[in-house]
Amino acid sequence: MSDFRIIPGDxxxxxPTMGLEFMEPFxxxxxxxxxxxxxxxxxxxxxxSLASVYFNSKGHKEKNPIFDRVAYLLTTPVTISxxxxxxxxxxxxxLVSILLTPLFYSSSIMISPHWLHIIYGNVVAFLLSYLYKYxxxxxxxxxxxxxxxxxxxxxxxxxxxxxxxxxxxxxxxPSTWTYTTHFWDALLRADTFFRLVHFYLATxxxxxxxxxxxxxxxxxxxxxxxxxxxxVLTRTGKTWFIIPTVLNFFVxxxxxxxxxxxxxEAFFENGYFWGIILTVALALFALYxxxxxxxxxxxxxxxxxxxxxxxxxxxISMASLRHGMRMGLVKPVLDASHAKTELFQKESMIAFEExxxxxxxxxxxxxxxxxxxxxxxxxxxxACHNVxxxxxxxxxxxxxTKGYTADQIVELVKNPKPENWPGYMPMPPMPQVPDExxxxxxxxxxxxx
Amino acid sequence: xxxxxxxxxxxxxxxxxxxxxAILHVFISHGAAVGGSIILALTQWLAIKNNDHKLDALSYKxxxxxxxxxxxxxxxxxxGIWIHINIINPxxxxxxxxxxxxxxxxxxxxxxxxxxxxxxxxxxxxxHPLGTPGxxxxxxxxxxxxxxxxxxxxxxxxxxxxxxxxxxxxxxxxPAEPDYVAALFNPSWIPxxxxxxxxxxxxxxxxxxxxxxxFTKKDLELRQKAxxxxxxxxxxxxxxxxxxxxxxxxxxxxxxxxxxWMGAITRRLAAHPEYATYLISGLAGMVLIGAxxxxxxxxxxxxxxxxxxxIGSMGLIGEFERVRxxxxxxxxxxxxxxxxGVRVADVPYLNKTGYLKHAAFVPPEFREVTEQNKxxxxxxxxxxxxxxxxxxxxxxxxxxxxIGMSEEAIYIRIGSLNSPATPFMxxxxxxxxxRKALAAFLASLATHDQPALAYQKQLDEVTK
Numbered sequence: 026m027s028d029f030r031i032i033p034g035d036x037x038x039x040x041p042t043m044g045l046e047f048m049e050p051f052x053x054x055x056x057x058x059x060x061x062x063x064x065x066x067x068x069x070x071x072x073x074s075l076a077s078v079y080f081n082s083k084g085h086k087e088k089n090p091i092f093d094r095v096a097y098l099l100t101t102p103v104t105i106s107x108x109x110x111x112x113x114x115x116x117x118x119x120l121v122s123i124l125l126t127p128l129f130y131s132s133s134i135m136i137s138p139h140w141l142h143i144i145y146g147n148v149v150a151f152l153l154s155y156l157y158k159y160x161x162x163x164x165x166x167x168x169x170x171x172x173x174x175x176x177x178x179x180x181x182x183x184x185x186x187x188x189x190x191x192x193x194x195x196x197x198x199p200s201t202w203t204y205t206t207h208f209w210d211a212l213l214r215a216d217t218f219f220r221l222v223h224f225y226l227a228t229x230x231x232x233x234x235x236x237x238x239x240x241x242x243x244x245x246x247x248x249x250x251x252x253x254x255x256x257v258l259t260r261t262g263k264t265w266f267i268i269p270t271v272l273n274f275f276v277x278x279x280x281x282x283x284x285x286x287x288x289x290e291a292f293f294e295n296g297y298f299w300g301i302i303l304t305v306a307l308a309l310f311a312l313y314x315x316x317x318x319x320x321x322x323x324x325x326x327x328x329x330x331x332x333x334x335x336x337x338x339x340x341i342s343m344a345s346l347r348h349g350m351r352m353g354l355v356k357p358v359l360d361a362s363h364a365k366t367e368l369f370q371k372e373s374m375i376a377f378e379e380x381x382x383x384x385x386x387x388x389x390x391x392x393x394x395x396x397x398x399x400x401x402x403x404x405x406x407x408a409c410h411n412v413x414x415x416x417x418x419x420x421x422x423x424x425x426t427k428g429y430t431a432d433q434i435v436e437l438v439k440n441p442k443p444e445n446w447p448g449y450m451p452m453p454p455m456p457q458v459p460d461e462x463x464x465x466x467x468x469x470x471x472x473x474x
Numbered sequence: 475x476x477x478x479x480x481x482x483x484x485x486x487x488x489x490x491x492x493x494x495x496a497i498l499h500v501f502i503s504h505g506a507a508v509g510g511s512i513i514l515a516l517t518q519w520l521a522i523k524n525n526d527h528k529l530d531a532l533s534y535k536x537x538x539x540x541x542x543x544x545x546x547x548x549x550x551x552x553x554g555i556w557i558h559i560n561i562i563n564p565x566x567x568x569x570x571x572x573x574x575x576x577x578x579x580x581x582x583x584x585x586x587x588x589x590x591x592x593x594x595x596x597x598x599x600x601x602h603p604l605g606t607p608g609x610x611x612x613x614x615x616x617x618x619x620x621x622x623x624x625x626x627x628x629x630x631x632x633x634x635x636x637x638x639x640x641x642x643x644x645x646x647x648x649p650a651e652p653d654y655v656a657a658l659f660n661p662s663w664i665p666x667x668x669x670x671x672x673x674x675x676x677x678x679x680x681x682x683x684x685x686x687x688x689f690t691k692k693d694l695e696l697r698q699k700a701x702x703x704x705x706x707x708x709x710x711x712x713x714x715x716x717x718x719x720x721x722x723x724x725x726x727x728x729x730x731x732x733x734x735w736m737g738a739i740t741r742r743l744a745a746h747p748e749y750a751t752y753l754i755s756g757l758a759g760m761v762l763i764g765a766x767x768x769x770x771x772x773x774x775x776x777x778x779x780x781x782x783x784x785i786g787s788m789g790l791i792g793e794f795e796r797v798r799x800x801x802x803x804x805x806x807x808x809x810x811x812x813x814x815g816v817r818v819a820d821v822p823y824l825n826k827t828g829y830l831k832h833a834a835f836v837p838p839e840f841r842e843v844t845e846q847n848k849x850x851x852x853x854x855x856x857x858x859x860x861x862x863x864x865x866x867x868x869x870x871x872x873x874x875x876x877i878g879m880s881e882e883a884i885y886i887r888i889g890s891l892n893s894p895a896t897p898f899m900x901x902x903x904x905x906x907x908x909r910k911a912l913a914a915f916l917a918s919l920a921t922h923d924q925p926a927l928a929y930q931k932q933l934d935e936v937t938k
Contacts, residue, residue, distance in 0.1 A: 033834050034477035036568035037817070038650045041575035105593060108545050112589050115553060115582050122560075122571050130478055130564040131835070137481040137561040144495065144554035151546035204837045206479075369823075369832065374648035376823035405894030408887060416883040441745070448878065454745045457732075457894075 028200040028287055029358050033127035035366040040123060052120055053348065059116035061344045065231060066110035071182055072232020073099045073106065074154060076261065078175040085168045094254040095261075098243065100158040102235065107151060125196065127362045128355050132196035136208040142188045146181055153178030183225075187212060190221050197351050199358040200285050216283035223276045226269035233266030234336055237329045244323070256322050263315050263324075266332075270308055277301070284354065291353030292346075300346030307339035397469025400462045404455065412473060417450050425474045434467035435460050478564045479835045480857045485868030488562045488861065493799075495554045497792055501677075502548035504670065504791070506540040507588070508627050509678025511620035513707065514540070518613050520703070521604060528696045530604045535689045536682055541596050549589065563862065565815035566806045573643070573652045574633050581629040588622035591615055627674070628667055635662040638802050639725050640810060647819040662725040668718035673791070676711035679704040680761070680787045683768060684780040698772040705769035727808065730801035733898055737800030738793065754793065760786025803898035812900035814862045821903050829904035830854060839936055843907040849932045852915025855908055859900075866919055873919040885913035 042048035077099035084092030121129045133140050157175040164171040191211040195201070198216070211217060236258045243255030281301075282289065292298065311332045318324055401407055409417035410424070427445075429437065438458060443451035483491045514537055521530040559567045571578065595615040602608030636643070636657050643657040644650065682704045690697035723731070738750035764783025768775040806813045816824070824832070830841045836854050843851045856864075860872065867873045876884050888909050892901040902909055918928055 031834050034832075036565070036572055038569055038572035038652060041572060041654075043576075101597075108549070108589055108593055111549060111553065112586060115585070116579075118553075118556070119571070119575070119578055119582065122568070123575055126568050127477065130560060130568065133557075134479045134481045134561045134564065138483065140561060141554075141557065144550055144557055148547055148550050151550065152542075155542055155546060204835060369820075370648055370650075372827075373820045373823035376826050377648065377819050380822035403894075405890065405896075408890040408893040408895035411883070411886055414880065414883055414886075416879065416886050450875075450878075451742075453741065453895075455894075 028285070029202075029361070031131075031199065031202045031204070032358060032361045032365055033131050033199075034369065035127050035362045037366055037370050052124055053352075056117055056120040056124065057341070057344050057348050059113060059120065061340055063110060063113040063117055065340070066106040066113055067186075068228040068231035069102055069235050070106040070110050071179075071186075071225075071228045072265070073102045073235070074175075074179045074182055076232065076236070076265075077103060077157075078172060078179050080257075081168075081175060082172045085172065091250060091253045091257060094250045095257045097161055098239070098251070098254055098258075100154075100161070102239065103154055104158065107154060111147070121196075125355060125359070128196045128199055128358065129192075131199075131202070132192050132211070135195060135202070135206050136188065136191050136211055139188055139208040140192060143185055146185055146188075150178050150181035150185070153181065186221060186224060190217050190224065194220060197354045198285055198288075199355065200287070216280070219276060219279045219283050223273055223280050226273045226276060229265045229269040230273070231336075233262045233264070233269070234333060236262030236265060237324065238333060241324065241326060241329050259322060259324050263319060267312060267315060270312060274305065274308075281350075284350065287357070288350060288354035291356075292350050295349060295353065297346045297349035297353075300342050300349070304339045304343045304346070307335050307342070311335045311339070395465075395469045395472065397465040397467070397472075401466045401469065404458045404462065404466075406466065409452070415449075418452055419446060419449060421470045422473050425470050425472075429467070429471075431464045431467040431471075434470070435463045438463050477832070477834045480854075480861075481561050482857055482861050483562075483865075485865060487863070487865040487869045489863060490869060492555075492558050492562055493796075495551050495558050497795060499548060499551035499555055500791060500795060501788060502543050503552055503627070504674040505677045505681045506543040507548055508623045508671070509674035509676070510536075510540040510544070510681070511616065511623045512675050513678045513682050513704065515613075515616045515620045516707070517700075517703070518616050522609060522613060525604065527604055528693065529699065532686065532689055532696060532700055534599060536685050537596065537599065539685055541592065544592065545589070563806060563813075563815050565817075566811055569807060569811060570633060570637070573654065573657050574636070576654070577629050577632060577658060581626055584622050584625045584629070588619060588626055591619040591622055595619055624671065627670060631667045631670055632658050632660070632663045634798075635666050636660045637805075637807050638662060638730065638798070639727065640808050644810065662722055665718055665722035665725060669715050669722045672711045672715035672718060676708045676715065677787050677791065679708040679711070680765070680780075680783050683708070683765075684777075684784050687777050687780050694773045701768050701772035701775075705765055705772075708765050709769070726801065729897065733801040733803065734797065736898070737797040754790070757786045757789040757793065761790065800898070804892055804900040814859045814900050816859070816900065816903050821901070824903045825905065827905075829858070829908055833858065837937070843905075843911045847932060847936045848911040848914045849918055849929050850936060851908070852911035852913070852918075853929065855904065855912040856915055859903065859912075872916050876916050877920045879917070879920075881913050881917035884916050885910055888913055 040049065042052075077096045080092045080096035080099070084090065084094075084096060153174060157171070157178055160171060160174070164174075188208075191208055194214070194217045195206070195211040201214075240255045240258030240262055243251050243258060246252050246255065281292075284292075314328055314332050314335070318328055401410075410419070410421055412421050414420050415423070437445075438455050441452040441454055443449070514533055517529060517533040517536070520526065521533060556567065595612065598608075598615075599612055602612050639660050639662040641656050641660040643653050643660070645653055683701060686697060686700045686704065690700065723734075726734075735747035735750050736744045739746070739753065743749050760782045764779045764781075764786065767779050768783070802808065802813075804812055805818075806815070809818060811817050828841075828843075830836055830843070830851060833841065833854065840847055840851045840854055856866075856872065864870050864872050864875070879887070888902045891899040902912065904912075915929075
């Protein structure tokens, strides 16, 4: 276990498997699928929002209404994917929170408060994206302002993956944790950097595939402008898919080999490298399909759907091999965490039973205690007043020197007069204490003179 | 067992940080989504029934506002509640997730339906104007959206109810074995759901009234019709949520009822429960005066009345959530876990063996208190047990709470935190040496001229 300096504990409650054996593997499967859907929506959100601003300014500069149309068409997938992306982030969060509790919670806290950026940054980016979309016609003649709003929103969206990546990368590598690890440590690491590059490139590739499908539908439109926009989308989609995918062949190995050694070893031992071979082969096939028809603006539907199908398989394969890497990295610490929690509970149970069976010790055991002292303890007076020294309130010896009568003390307990005790914190009134009890307490206080 | 790294929110503290996100979420989810969808369904039904194009156009404008608020702010701050509590009280949310996983999972599926219905509804609304057969489809979508929104609230309310009145959910402490059905059907679920349902509708009606004022500046006839409609809805809901509220209150544990008046204002004003009455009746008065006068004279009522009605409603909602959070103290899950994440059943063991000993994210050299490290160890204890509610020098600061107290006095005070003087505080958990270390750290906040320097000196000496 020398790889790990810190072994966090787990939540001492059972996993909600309902007693079913297959439930845990099912949770893992669900995590892979939900995560893929989430990431795909986020990819389209990031890619389409950037493309929209890009085509908006291109249309403005070249005075070409077709590009403006493309930009406007792209705001619909942005609205859908920003909503669905957030929504489908919830399921992975739910599953990670029960399957990898000690790892994910710890990393979230280590990178806080920056982790909150995924909420507040997101809300602002969301509002800006709506402002951009719903002022399209109002700001038709103030394009610079409109493009500026869009750019700020997009820039903000692009900062959100930084927080995510720092978090998941830190959660996956408990061997790197120190007692002072924080957000910038996690973000400014080679592995986080390469994963971010890989992620942003994949974002363009996925958006490229999306544009092929979207473009195909728009090319069928009777509206001439929509048809032209469809052609632009198809052309852009091809480039956006091909260039980042090729680049990712080179970034991928950099990601893989920046993980800690024990994780890479587990990865290869468990045969997950076959996933890489499969993913690369499928991506190459998809590239070949598109390169064949690279100069054909009227890309046939069969070609588009082949690329989509092949890439869905490639993405699921990639997500599974990633999950394999993740589990290889966290399993040793997760097992240690469970063992530690179990041991703690076992020992805690012994102390709990002991305490339960112990005879209830009287609070004050001296033989000469007066009933007033017992009552003062019972009603919580001694939390703030001590016999000899000043705690929150004055000591009872000091109170005794004032020479209050019992009735005066009853009145003062119910309606304290802070002006009598300058320099002390004002006492809260204690109307719940019965008068009879206060009188006995008063008798005790006055006996302390 | 404290097994998480420490995140400390300086100055504003954790409570305000959390409240900011949570209250924003409640305003929008209850108003724009749950209540709002019901208001929209009602408006659509009336517009279709009377073939009223103006009312239909108004309802689209209200839908547009609610859509922006619900998707951009409501949904995200809802996930935000989770993200916030993740970093503020991981032990508590971890426990809640284990007990409520399947309910949360179902909630997520319903949430999916809710969002998809809303997006769908919003994107097709204009394609099916009033008078076309497609309008029925729009109406069905609105109704389904309203049902889905309400269901998400119904499930989440079960979890909130559980935190205050968990019922007989724990079959045994060691090993902890939850009764999932009992946890769901906890005593305050149904009354609090009824309470929230009716004030959501009333609150959404208040929001719709303010929006109507802005959207009907040029059409006073429409304003009168819409204001009467939403005003009726608001006023009709009031007796219902008052009744459900009383039923809900009856489920509170006695200790929580005792804290009610203190929760309704601040501890500083605990001597004057009448202030809480003034505050609550003042807010309720703002809502009633606004609602009744707009209802009676919709064409002449100034926007100011709608605004005070809205402010009054927000005040009441915020007040309710504050009281609910406050009276649950000293627990975060009643009788199971204290507000600072310590499980009640683990207290004897931690008192015996020490709290720091089990803290995985505290460097080993500070897990045993010595004369040389006690300021640093004390700070760790402060961060792990106190910072849930206190800050060092901001809101509810330890510096102000201990000013003028000697180290010994602080030590004595720490020994009876969960006493009738401060029944809302969890007890200090740890050994006597740890209690002394915490006292030393707290005393250093107020007594040292430069507490940070004394602390830093010790940290450097121990870690060098």
